[in-house]
Amino acid sequence: KQEVTQIPAALSVPEGENLVLNCSFTDSAIYNLQWFRQDPGKGLTSLLLIQSSQREQTSGRLNASLDKSSGRSTLYIAASQPGDSATYLCAVRANSKLTFGKGITLSVRP
Amino acid sequence: DTAVSQTPKYLVTQMGNDKSIKCEQNLGHDTMYWYKQDSKKFLKIMFSYNNKELIINETVPNRFSPKSPDKAHLNLHINSLELGDSAVYFCASSQQLGVADTQYFGPGTRLTVL
Numbered sequence: 001k002q003e004v005t006q007i008p009a010a011l012s013v014p015e016g017e018n019l020v021l022n023c024s025f026t027d028s029a030i031y032n033l034q035w036f037r038q039d040p041g042k043g044l045t046s047l048l049l050i051q052s053s054q055r056e057q058t059s060g061r062l063n064a065s066l067d068k069s070s071g072r073s074t075l076y077i078a079a080s081q082p083g084d085s086a087t088y089l090c091a092v093r094a095n096s097k098l099t100f101g102k103g104i105t106l107s108v109r110p
Numbered sequence: 111d112t113a114v115s116q117t118p119k120y121l122v123t124q125m126g127n128d129k130s131i132k133c134e135q136n137l138g139h140d141t142m143y144w145y146k147q148d149s150k151k152f153l154k155i156m157f158s159y160n161n162k163e164l165i166i167n168e169t170v171p172n173r174f175s176p177k178s179p180d181k182a183h184l185n186l187h188i189n190s191l192e193l194g195d196s197a198v199y200f201c202a203s204s205q206q207l208g209v210a211d212t213q214y215f216g217p218g219t220r221l222t223v224l
Contacts, residue, residue: 032210034212034213036215041218042217042218043114043200043215043216043217043218044153044200044202044215045215046212046213046214046215049210049212051210087151089153091153095207096141096158096160096165096166096207097155097158097166097168098143098155098213099155100152100153100154102150102151102152103151
């Protein structure tokens with residue numbers, strides 16, 4: 001059974017800091033890994049998707065990496081801004097099923 | 111110009127009632143999903159449909175019955191509501207089930223059972 005872990009559950013950083021969010025998963029037989037952002041009371045917004053054959057994906061200030069063999073992914077956020085404050089969820093897909101971590105709630109202080 | 115929409119946004123009801131949540135996507139996707147996010151914010155898949163056919167039923171009580179009248183719609187009907195059904199329910203869709211297919215989520219329906 002796939003388990004996805006995100007630690008810590010919450011993170012608070014000052015504006016401008018570069019930061020790394022971690023995600024680990026137990027079963028490396030995955031199709032892809034997706035990072036989502038969830039704002040309070042809102043739905044999920046897809047940030048990046050990394051296919052199992054890929055090592056990383058970049059979008060603007062965001063960079064996500066995938067090490068399938070070790071069951072790890074990181075989301076790197078450069079020059080963090082208060083608008084980046086949200087919960088970031090990692091999800092891995094195997095077959096038709098997407099398994100989510102519990103998310104990391106990020107707070108960027110002005 | 112909403113890609114994945116859900117109605118209603120909020121639903122408050124008494125235990126024992128039957129209720130439905132509707133989902134529509136205008137992305138032309140073949141696959142749709144229902145997820146439940148509990149009070150601890152843990153998001154878990156409930157159902158997945160591909161081309162109107164059920165492909166995942168993740169040990170959900172049979173009081174929950176998804177219905178897909180066409181590829182653009184996946185509705186969730188819940189019978190005999192229980193307190194533990196209180197949660198936020200998210201609908202999502204993806205092009206198909208390919209490795210590069212991103213899932214797009216609706217805004218969620220917050221269900222409160224009293």
